[in-house]
Amino acid sequence: MQVKQIKPEELKYNGDGLIPAIVQDVETKEVLMLAYMNSEAVAKTLSTGETWFWSRSRQKFWHKGESSGNVQRVKEMYFDCDKDTLLLLVEQRGAACHEGYYSCFHYALAGDGTVTVKGEPLFNPEEVYGKESK
Amino acid sequence: MQVKQIKPEELKYNGDGLIPAIVQDVETKEVLMLAYMNSEAVAKTLSTGETWFWSRSRQKFWHKGESSGNVQRVKEMYFDCDKDTLLLLVEQRGAACHEGYYSCFHYALAGDGTVTVKGEPLFNPEEVYGKESK
Numbered sequence: 001m002q003v004k005q006i007k008p009e010e011l012k013y014n015g016d017g018l019i020p021a022i023v024q025d026v027e028t029k030e031v032l033m034l035a036y037m038n039s040e041a042v043a044k045t046l047s048t049g050e051t052w053f054w055s056r057s058r059q060k061f062w063h064k065g066e067s068s069g070n071v072q073r074v075k076e077m078y079f080d081c082d083k084d085t086l087l088l089l090v091e092q093r094g095a096a097c098h099e100g101y102y103s104c105f106h107y108a109l110a111g112d113g114t115v116t117v118k119g120e121p122l123f124n125p126e127e128v129y130g131k132e133s134k
Numbered sequence: 135m136q137v138k139q140i141k142p143e144e145l146k147y148n149g150d151g152l153i154p155a156i157v158q159d160v161e162t163k164e165v166l167m168l169a170y171m172n173s174e175a176v177a178k179t180l181s182t183g184e185t186w187f188w189s190r191s192r193q194k195f196w197h198k199g200e201s202s203g204n205v206q207r208v209k210e211m212y213f214d215c216d217k218d219t220l221l222l223l224v225e226q227r228g229a230a231c232h233e234g235y236y237s238c239f240h241y242a243l244a245g246d247g248t249v250t251v252k253g254e255p256l257f258n259p260e261e262v263y264g265k266e267s268k
Binding site for chain 2: 031077079117
């Protein structure tokens with residue numbers, strides 16, 4: 001077990017200054033979502049112990065759970081051998097997906113292109129985010 | 135359970151024509167790696183049942199396991215609610231990481247920036263890929 005120190009800015013970011021962050025449920029090990037962080041969002045996540053992302057569509061910081069209350073408490077955090085991807089194991093409160101499903105990965109794709117929706121939504125997105133949200 | 139059909143080109147790719155693909159062990163649920171596919175790599179993965187990626191550094195198709203023999207048999211495949219990320223649950227033979235570790239995510243990052251290497255390599259990369267490989 002080697003130990004060293006790393007600063008958020010020493011991770012590898014893409015041309016837009018972002019690094020993909022995989023979010024996994026620490027208990028069930030289900031992969032919940034993938035979102036992007038810039039180095040400041042990485043720093044905020046490390047210091048607060050909750051997930052902060054950079055929203056590409058809204059071009060602003062996004063504290064996951066801000067609107068829905070479904071915050072993610074970070075229990076373990078990893079970066080990969082290329083330093084260009086993060087993996088966060090979290091305690092997920094409620095559903096992670098804005099469509100109301102527990103995981104964003106609820107569209108199963110078969111080899112012949114058939115798509116099957118797995119599971120059931122845990123909440124009605126219109127009630128949580130209002131009718132205007134996607 | 136709604137059922138429909140989707141073609142690889144109907145997924146959402148980034149400006150470089152790529153979509154991130156998270157690879158997870160179907161049995162242990164450990165997240166092994168993240169790599170990128172273009173629509174042709176998605177089609178090859180669907181038709182062969184093994185993972186095919188687009189290597190950004192080498193700018194060519196990359197059939198995972200080609201050099202090491204550690205191929206990944208795809209057991210389940212998902213896309214997310216934004217259609218811009220894939221999740222593949224695979225049977226992993228041997229180690230997924232080119233550094234010889236089972237998972238590429240073996241660098242644990244603590245809130246204060248301390249990095250701890252978790253686990254032990256399963257193989258010596260120099261013996262598998264030769265001394266020139268990174």
